[in-house]
Every structure is written in structure tokens, then in C-alpha cells.
Amino acid sequence: AQDEKIKIGVSIPAATHGFMGGLNWHAAEAEKRLEAAHPNIDLVIVTADGPEDQASDLEDLVSVQQIDALVVLPFESEPLTEPVRAVKDAGAFITVVDRGLTDPTIQDIYVSGNNTEMGVNSAEYIKSRLNEGDNIVILRGIPTVLDTERFDAFMGAMEGSGINVLDDEFANWNRDDGFEVMQDFLSRFPDIDAVWAQDDDITLGVVEAIKQAGRESEMFVVGGAGMKEIIKGVMDGDALVPVDVLYSPAQIATAMDVTVAHYTSNGPVTGTYILGAPLITQENAEEFYFPDSPF
Amino acid sequence: MSNAQGIAEQAVLSAHRISKSFGEIPVLFSIDFDIKPGEVHAIIGENGAGKSTLIKVLSGIEQPTSGTIHFDGKAVTLPPNGEAEAMGIVLIHQELNLAEHLTVSDSIFLGREIKKYGFLDLAEMRRRSAEVLDTLHVHVDPDARINTLSVADKQMVEIAKAISRDARVLIMDEPTAVLSVGETETLFEQIRRLTARGVAVIFISHKLDEIMDLADRVTVLRDGQLIATVSTEALTPDSIAQMMVGRELSNLYPPKHEPDVDAPVVLSVRGLQAPGVNEISFDLRRGEILGFAGLIGSGRTAVAEAVVGLTHKTAGEVSMNGKAADFSEVAKSVAAGLAYMTKDRKGRGLLLNMGLQPNLTLLTLKKHLKGGFLDQNSEAQALERAVRRFDIRARDASVRVGQLSGGNQQKLMLGKTMESEPDIIIMDEPTRGIDVGTKQQIYHIIAALAAEGKSIILISSEMQEVIGLSHRVLVMREGRLAGKLEGAEIVEAEIMRYAAGIKQGGDDERISA
């Protein structure tokens, strides 16, 4: 009976911070939904703590789970290119999510969030609200490729705007670090007009620090990802966090959907699906609000 | 005993005007000392007199503050950390100095392993270890780990280690403190064998009869000063003692008061079984000193530890004052007024890296609580009391216990045990490493305690001590009671006969083959 079933491996990073938690949740939900809808599909989700761990997971999916297809969100692009190629060579259908491999010919489907666009859209919004000579601070994530991509794109877009970037520090996609780094920015800089927090977990910490300092009216915060609490705030017209930039953890579900579709629909499914990183404002927030998601 | 033809003219190792201070505290004052090949030179002196310090200087472990050392007639600076062993100066430390996790054979060859093609020749080391151990009549497995050995066996391993090295000068700091007569005899045989080959031996002991027996010359230290170096023939035990302590030592043992045969039994042990203990039964009466004699490893310690709840007994009953007293942990036995003083002061008795005060009160800390908090004044008073009562000499009260002289550590441990004011005290080798003067004091304390109505179990490998103090003596052999002696029967020959298994029985029928 096993042989008739189509086995799809899903390899994602472990739920170590909010965004990845959301991603894990969406993956688990999609598994339940898809397995219920398609009895001949078996999805296997494995989570990794780092690139080498993920490479091991991929080996296991081939050798013991003997998967027919793989949906993978690589921890890092370059180190996982070869391991994914090995899965491909073992005959599996490959869907890559979010972080592209260095060799795009490996993948059959690419579902992309868009870190560059996320950085650019955040910068565009901040530019639209501020004037020359205004000051912003930046809280970054963990020093990794994806963080660097976002940051570089953001800085590129800010160039020539005349807005000063006072400083940037890593806040490790963590609320506590966001809180503490923002506290220190607040004691250091008497005039801050906006904060690019880049991630909604960090945003929550930043907001608390600003409230503690009583400087809510002075600045606004732009986060990213699309956490339900933040979207709710945007919907309700929160002045401190007026917008959010989508970088949805639901992209993993999309990727799983299209991969399953490859086996269940009549035509072959391949190609690239760019989800984009749209700006979420009070007007469109409703579309992005999923109150049941843990993220 | 003298070994006239073995003693060459020239000293192999000599020290001239050696002084040593630890920080600002002087310990040795301008000492002259020399040792010739084939000679046994004993160093004696009170606890804290500086004997151990002197031999540490002589072996390079400590560097003298001033003075010179000559080796083979040449002035040398001895290398530190036991590297002088390469020159043939081998030291047995007063305190056991073995790494607990190593095996016996590893320990014996530590630092000078035998190698074949660069790898350890384990078989050879094992073989040679077994050989040395055999000459010492020690029956421990060369592969046994040190932490499974008894204190006496550890001491024998240390001796084996030293003997197995190619020593020209062999320095032994109280090697016999934990040994009983038999082992001591074997050791002396080996020492005589070595001196016959021209090895020079420096020997420290508080047992004056051993000194008389073994040494050619004796050096007496007092308070860090050299009192005299004399040839043994010119001495009697009494005159040595007098030189050491600076006063006459008339009666080492206090007069025994008559045992009260009608006194109530305070501790009764029936059919005790535990690791190393086989079917032991005995009674202890109020005001009685009950001696436990036997060879090393005969199970005396094991009995004591099972009685106070340090080890699990597998069968048998213990009762105190007629009530069942099956202690599952030591705290309970201490609370019930039964205290055990271990013989392993370094491994079981004292926290070497702590000061005197916390060590003294550790067993009885609850007594020093005021409103739930530690009352340091009361602790300090306790220390003062103990220092007076047991004549604990620390040149500096801030020293860590590990820096105390061996005898003073022992006195501190005695003080610690007595702090719990027990009704019954089991003393395991209570005078281990204690000088004659203090020994006398301690004997008087023990006798006084008995006279006060306390009861004492005295475990000792020093036959004279057992004979001199005990009202009754139990002799153990291989975990069993081999004999029971009372009154005039308590003589050395009789004890030895039971201990060695030559004579069996006693008044207990259960003691059979």
C-alpha cells in the first residue's frame, strides 16, 4: 500500500522564533488539510536546527522516507544547494521555498517570499512619511544571508533620501533583544522619527520600549512578516505601527499546495511563484488577518 | 639496629642552615641535617615541629627561604614538583598522595611509565607492580582503582611506589601511621634490604619503638629548631620523648579504672552483616573502652561504618540503650549520641581547602545557630575551646586545613567529633600521626571520658594503645570476630594469635572455623 502513496518530504527550519513558528504551524495545517483531501498523498515534515542538520534531514528523507517530492525552505542558500541536488538526483520532484538555491536549475517549482522587495517596500514607506534630515534606527535579525539581503535592499532604497540612519544593531528576531536594543537607542538618540524593525517579533519589543520611554508620539515603527497582533493593530489604526510588510509564513503552505497539485491536477505544475512582500495598510489589512494562526 | 659497614663517610644529601617560612610565618630555623648511604636517619618531633616541611625542602617540593642543600657533596638547587626523583630522591608524602581514579599499577608508575615502542607496557607495569606489592605482602590487585582501596592499602601502594623507584635517598613521612604491626614489620624488612644496598632512608614516625628499632641516627626538632642529632644507641624511648616534648613523659597511659561489669549495655550489636562484615555481635557497656584489634582490612572500619549508618547493613540489629537503633544515615546516629571519627582524615574527615572553624563545626553546625542563622561568635568560641583542649597548633589561624601539619589535622578532627558531645564514640585510629606528648593528652581525655560515663570503641592498629586503654578487646579477622579478651588476657601475643588466625574462638560459640 505504501507504494501507491506519493510521499512528499517537507524540510523546514525549526520553530526557533516567531516567523519560523508561524511557518511550522502553516506547514502542519497544510499537511492535515492536504492529507485529508488527497488520500494518496503523504506529507512528512522534518525540522532542522541549522544548515548541516537540514542536510542530514534531506538524506533521511531520501534514504528512509524514500520521498517522491521535496518541499524545502533552505536554512541558507549556498550550503543546501548540493544536498538538494542530491535529492533531485535521487529522482525527487523539487519545490524550493523562499531562499533560492545558487543553482536554480535544480528546482522544479520555486515559491518565493521576497526579501529584497521587503526591504525596498519598507524603505519606500518610510521615505514617504519622512523628510530630509529626519532620523531612523534599524533593528536587524540574526546575521544571516536573509537578514543581509533585506538590509542591503533597504539601505539601497534609502540612498539619496537625505534621511539619516543613526545606527543598526542585531536584535536576533527576538522580542527581548528588540526591547533592550530599542531601550538603548532611546537613551542614546534624543530624536528618532522612525524605526525599521524588519520583523514583527522585534516590533513588539520595540513598541514596549517606546511606550516605556513615553515617546510614542515622536516616531513610528515598520516591522515585517504579518503577525496577527500587528495586523490587528494596523486594522485598528495604530499610529505607532501604522503598516506592516508582508512576508508570510503561509508561503510554505502555498508551496505544499502547488507541489501536491503537481500530482493531483492533470497538467504538470512547474515554474516560479513569487508571493511578493506587499505593504499592509489599514485599507487592506483585513485580507491578511488570520486570527487562528499562532503567528 | 646499626648497619655499620653500610654507612659511608660522605653524606649523600645534606642541608646547611636551612630556614623556611610560609609567607611571614617561619617554620624552620637554620637546620643542619645530613644522611649517609645505607643509613636510616629518623626525624622526630612534636606535631607542627616542621618535620614534613624539612623533608619537603630536602626533596625539592618546597624551596628553602635560606640555606644550602648539598647532593653528593655538591651544592644544588633541587628541582620542584618531585622532579628530584630523577636524581634518586624519592619522597613518600605524609598525606596520601594518590590520584583516586587511577589503578594501583598506574599509580605506582605515574610519571615514569614503562614504555615499549613509545606505548605503555601495561603487562610489564602490572607484573612489576605485583612483584613489588608481593615483596610487601600486600594483596591488592594491580588493576584495582585507588578509590576502592582502604587507607592502609593506599599507604602500602605509596610505599610500593617509592620502593619501586631507583632511590638513593628514600624519604618516608610517617609511613606507618596507618599500618598495623604486621605491615610495619614487612616495611622494615624492605627498608633493611634497601639500606643494605646503600640506599639512604629518612624516616619520620611518632612511634618511638619503631625509631629505636630501625634508625641509626635520630634528629629531634622542636618548634622549627634543631634540638639534637644523636645516634640511636645513646637513646631510650624516654629520653627521646623528653627531647621532643621538653618534659618528662612518665605515664603514657592513664591508669585504667575498674570496668563496671554491672553497668548497663549502651550499644548492642547482633548478627551484623554488611560489606566486609560477617556476623558480628558485641555489647558495649556504659563507661567502657572497648578495643577493636585486627590486621589491616580485617573489617573493623566496616563494622563501625555499618553501625553508624554510613554503609548499608544487610542483616543484623543494632540497639542503643535497649532501643532499636538502625541508623539509615549518620545524621541520625549523631543525633542519638553515637559519633564515629573516621581514620581517613584527608578523604573523609576534613575539608582541606577550608579553614579550621568551618571544619570544626561542620558536624554540629546546628548547635551554632541563633535564630536560624550561624552565630560566628559561638563558632569562634568552639574553635578556641578545641584549640585549648586538643592543643591544635596552627601558626596562623587563617590557614586552610590542608596546610596544617598532619598531627594537628588529626587533633582538629578529634575536636570536630567531640563537638557533638556523644555518649558513645567510635574512634578509628584516633592518634594517627600524633606526637607522643599529645598522644598522652588524648589518652587521658579518652580515659576521662570513660570515667565520666561515656562509652568508647577504640579501633587501632597500634597494639600498645589498644592494650593500654581498653577494658576489653575484640579481635577481628576477615570480617569476623576472631577473639574476645578481657582483663589480664589483654596482651600483645594473644591478640596477634587471634588476628593471624593461629588461635580461634573465645567465649562466643558462633566463632568457629
Next chain:
Amino acid sequence: MSVSAHEGAKPARGLRIDFKTLGPLLALILLVILGYLLNPLFLGEGNITNILTRSAFIGIIAVGATFVITAGGIDLSVGSMAAFIAGVMIIVMNWAVGAMGASLWTVLFGIGCSLILGVGAGFINGFLTTKAKIEAFIVTLGTMGIYRSLVTYFADGGTLSLATGARDIYRPVYYDSFLRIPYPVWVFILVAIVGWVLMNRTAFGRYCMAIGSNEHVARYSAIKVDRVKTATYILQGLCVSLATIIYVPRLGSASAATGVLWELEAIAAVIIGGTMLKGGFGRVGGTVIGALILTAIGNILNLTEIISNYLNGAVQGVIIVAAVYLQRGSLRTGRKKAAE
């Protein structure tokens, strides 16, 4: 003779103790000067308050760790335990809000749960190390994984957030002050004082040192070794619980990312403070300073731009090693002086 020697000894000991306490303090003072030179705002009241408040979490946990380490143990589970307790507190309080509406009782209920969980978690660590005789390192590595997983599971991989009603009541516990000193700092001060007294003025502290110094001697000295060791883990659990109680009102949430690496920071604080990792000797005062040093390093790095962000970890590492070297250095000189 020995009485006079006894008296003569007193001042030397005093000197040594002085140096020992001065070590970490000296490092902290140098760090403060460095901070001030890099950015005078470092000594602003706001920043000082921030540092103190932040150091409270690690500090309180580290006070507990001082006992565990002094008694020869180690607890790697504290960070995960904090996350777990925070998570359960939030779940429980949210449930209470749903069932009875938000009130002071909700918060007290949460706090009660936290204390029970802390004691329970500590007991489990203690029980497994003493009764099941499994190495503390392994036991707490295990429970570390277990607690972290459980929070992730409870939070469905996401974040557990405290219901707004309870949040509003609870918030002041972190953000408000008494005599211009924030409550978390008060709790820290209290824990430090109680810890100091426990370590230096009670039989329990003495027992911890004795056990860490030589377990055999402790046992032969009628100390209930297993019980005391278990008590250190329970104390550690209690400290984690207290830290969590002041942590939760800060952001009102818990997730898999809560308390990551706190164990390392807590142990580092303890050891920077002069307690020995091998046990036998514990200094609560040093631990408090150790926690302040660690927090101050992080703060200083945020206050200056001269160092690439990527190198933060390196600077942190260098400062920690240098701080400990400094204090050990001064300690050694101190000892030498005392000895000469």
C-alpha cells in the same frame, strides 16, 4: 602559643577577603569607566535603570545557580525552564481571565502557578541527579530540551500572549518603581540579600560548600547530601520562577525564543563573580556583580558605533575574559601580598 597565633592571623584573612571581593568589583568599575568614555549617556539615570532592570533576570537566576554550582552541580535547564514557566503562566492566566475575568487574582494565580512550577522543576532536576544518580549535566541537558519543546508545543510554534486584561493589571510589576527603583530591581536586591545570607550565614550555605568541596567529608559529617543537593536545585527553580514572574509583565508573551542561552549567561555570571565551577566555594555577591558586568557589556555595545555589529560577540568575549583575568590577577597579587 596558638592563641596568639590565632589573633595574629586575623588581619591577613581580612586582607584576602577584601581582595577577593574587590576582583569582580574592580572589573565592573573599569567597565563603567569604559562605558562612560565611549558615551557619557552610559551614566544617565535612564540607562543605569535600564541596566539594573535588565540584569535582574539573569541576576536572580544566577543567584540560584551559585548554590547549585557551589554544591558541585550544574543546571543547564534554567533558560528553557524560564520559557516553560512563562508559557504555562500565560496559558493559566488567560484561562483564568476567560473563566472569571481579569483581576488582581488572575495575576496572583499566575504567580502561584509559577512558584509551584519552579519548585517542581527544580525538584525533578534534583531528584534525577541525586536519586537516579545521573550526571547533572545530562539531566539538565535533557530537561532543557524537554522544557523548550513543551513551550514550542504549547505555543504551536508561535507565541503565547497574555490576554490584554491581565496584561494591564500585571504590567506595573515590571514597569513601575518604588523610590525611583523599578520593582524588578527590588526583587533582585531582595533575592541577592536572601541568597547572601543563606550562603554565608546559614547551615545550608555551609553544607553546600562542604558538599561541593568534598562529598565524602560532607556525608561523614552527617550532612544529608542528597537532600541538600536537591534543595539547591529547588532553590534554582524558585529563582527561575521569580525571574519569570518579573519577566512576563515586560512583554506579556513567551515563545520558543524566550530565555535562550540564559543558562550560559547565568553560569558565566556565577563564575565571573568568583565562584568555582568545580564547586566548594560560592560567592553570591560576586554573582550579582557578574550579572551586572554581563548586562553592562551588552549595553555598552549598543551605545557605541565604533565596532562592527558583526564583532559584538568577539568584543563581548574579549571583555569577559579580560574581566576575569583582571580579578584573578588582582586576587593573586592580593594573595601574594597577604602571604609575604
Next chain:
Amino acid sequence: MSVSAHEGAKPARGLRIDFKTLGPLLALILLVILGYLLNPLFLGEGNITNILTRSAFIGIIAVGATFVITAGGIDLSVGSMAAFIAGVMIIVMNWAVGAMGASLWTVLFGIGCSLILGVGAGFINGFLTTKAKIEAFIVTLGTMGIYRSLVTYFADGGTLSLATGARDIYRPVYYDSFLRIPYPVWVFILVAIVGWVLMNRTAFGRYCMAIGSNEHVARYSAIKVDRVKTATYILQGLCVSLATIIYVPRLGSASAATGVLWELEAIAAVIIGGTMLKGGFGRVGGTVIGALILTAIGNILNLTEIISNYLNGAVQGVIIVAAVYLQRGSLRTGRKKAAE
């Protein structure tokens, strides 16, 4: 008198040693059975090869850690050190490819650099602990931060990737086999054997145990304590370097995420294997089995879907504690039997 006792003891001792070695092995066997029951493919050749190859990294590092821990030290920096060495190797090889084109020499050059860096990094840890007398925990916590930061810095927050030319030449070192056993496994086997011999059949191993057991005794036995301790850290560095040499061809890259928490895994492997964290007694064979146990647990978690991914850490924790309990349990029974 004790002759009979002596003889009686012999078989008991044999029994005890058996049990000690059997402990971790037993746990591993039970784990393998569990894996097979969960999914028979667990014992497929491919999977076994995968487990062995993967365990090589942690295993090789853990063999080094066995020496450090046996001699009473600890090294927290190994994971970061691996990332750092991998990063520098890649930079150096890329530069060499640029300068002279890709050839076998490029790879050998990189390997040479790796070895030098490993030895150097180990020496620094050893020097700071022995000469500067800073606690090993603090020193290696510091260097851990420093190395991790440096990789991040070199990689500019991103990934360092090996140039394709060099990659192709280097790749077989991880992926190819000799006698159906992949090269990394060969390296692991070699390191394990050398480690075992070093620990059990050379004076160096004895010295490590003696130092870890009682530093004073070691010192009085004319053992150059500082030198031996430094040597253990250098050995550890060398092992990290070897592990890195087989790691780099696997993914051909290094980043801040490389080797995170390897230190914890390595120490866990050592302790699961029966070496004591306090030092004095080291078992290289046990360490190898410990590394296999850890890898097998990770693999088993991928075999089955019965457990929520969120609980992976919990399952891992439970299995580790249970494994150690099992081996200690059997050890105790063994001892009890020997005593009776």
C-alpha cells in the same frame, strides 16, 4: 590472610569492567532496535552509512573533548572554532583558486591552513587557562564568542562559499567511499583508534587522568601539568580541524550558523560515553558510542511522524537521560553483584 579475598575478587572485577563498557553500548543497541521497530529502513545500508558519516563530525570533536574533560578542563569553543576554521579555509582556498587556479594543491593548502588554525586555536585556549590561570569555562566561552563573530564578520553576515573549481576537487572527501565506507567514517575510525591508544596506552593519557583526578598529585609526580593540559586543548583543536576538513566538502560553505551547539553535543557525547565531567577518568570508546547515540536519536526522529516536530527536543532529552540512566543502572547492578 587476604589471599583468598584477592582471588575471589578477580572475576568480580572482570564483571565490573564489562558492565562499564556495556553501558553505553546497551543504550545504543536499544536505540537501534527502537529505530528498526519504527521503520525497518533504519537498518538499510544507506541509512546506516548516513548515520555513521554524520556522527563523524561530532564524534571526532568529542574524541578531543574526552581528553580535555578527562584532564579536568572544558572547551565550549569547539563549535565556533569549527565555523571559524571552515570560514578561513574557504577564504584561503578561494584566494588560492583565484591566484593559481583550482588544483589538488588548493585543497591541500586549505587543509594545511585548517590544521595550523586548529592547533593555534587550541594553543590559545590552553595558554589562557594554564598560564593566565583563567577558568577554562570563561576562556572558552570567550573564544566561542570571538570565533563566531569573526566568521560572521568574514562572511559579512552571509555565507562563505567555496569556489566551484575547488569544490569539485574537494567534494569526494566527504562523498566518496573506500571499501563502501565513506571517507569521513574512515577518518572517524582513525581518530577514535588514535584517541583510544593515546588515552589508554600512552603516558599522555595517564597524565590526563592523573591531572583530572588530582592536580597536586600529578604535579608532585613530576608531570608537567600545564604542558599536558595545554596539549589536551591543542589535541581538541586538532580534532576540530579534522572535523572541519571533512565538513567543508559536505556543504562547501560556512556561515554564522555553522557548528552552532556542537560544543554541547560533543560534551554530551563524552558524558553519555561514561567520562566524568569532573575529570579523572576518560573513555574514548564510550565517547564514540555517545556520538553514535546522539546521531541516531536525530535520525530516528526523522523516521517517524508519530511525534509532533515541536516535541523533537523533548524526545531527544528523554532519550538522552534514559540512555545514561540505563548505562548507569546496569553499572550499579554490576557493582552490586561484584560486591556480593
